[in-house]
Amino acid sequence: NKEHKQLSQEMEMGLKRVMLVAGVSQRLLGKVAIVTGGAKGIGYACASCLGHEGCKVVVADIDEQGSSRAVSQLQLEGVLAAAAKCDVSKKHEVDQLVAWTVQTYGALDILIANAGIVKGADFLDMSQEDFDAVLNVNLKGVFLTGQAAARQMVEQNKMSPGRGGAIINMSSVNAVMAIPTIAGYNASKGGVNNLTRCMALSLAAHNIRVNGIGPGSIMTEVLAAVASDKSAMNRVLSRTPMGRVGDPLEIGQIAAFLASDAASYITGQILYADGGRMALNYTVPV
């Protein structure tokens, strides 16, 4: 019975994935996007969702083989995509990425600043090296890619006023919910939230919208490791009112929405997709 329940849940999610990808409009036709950390997980799902809405996508990742594999899969599905190697924490690589994208596809309209890493250790034991590594990718990477993309978008707006642009930064529920064993990660995502608001304020006059997405527990490789530990997984589910983890495509769909004109008056916001976890912050014992 338990196996049957699990199988039907998997089938339901499989069906949902097909419907999410197949039943989409072409809201992003003619647009060009960069997705950082797009080789797998949430980034790949963002690239897929944007691509199926007509967007040309550059999958940028530090993992060169991974991004090539991702692009081959996207191309099989009919998405116009190209792979680029980029470490988001290195300014010269980020600048090259933006220049190469414009050279390849003629413009840059959307950035999904998704690349992120986690390094766990109790606060008292966390090394300076690990703290720096997390901040460099998760926060400085968002700054560097956002600035390089925005500079290009500002120029495009001068050439064709009203063209606009959209930047989406991948945050986390951990931007506001503290876990002491991932202090660097928490700090980096808290920084992403406020950087998102600063970027939105600076770029509003240029018709560039900047928003964040705050996922809860999403089934990517990071969580798959947790899923094999039954008690750890039960802890995750016990703090998720919807009683299940999220699918990466459920985040990709939000990225496509925020990038599209359907979100034309939304800027400076963080949209949480967490199965209700943040709502638990507001409950009191009854």
Ligand code: NAD
């Ligand atoms: P993942 O580990 O599956 O994928 C991350 C990708 O980023 C990988 O392809 C990796 O090669 C790439 N990457 C790592 N460092 C990079 C760098 N310096 N430059 C370029 N690319 C780099 O992770 P995921 O679970 O898909 O997470 C994606 C984003 O979503 C991260 O920012 C993460 O913090 C955030 N997030 C994930 C969850 C979750 O439950 N999975 C929850 C909240 C937030």
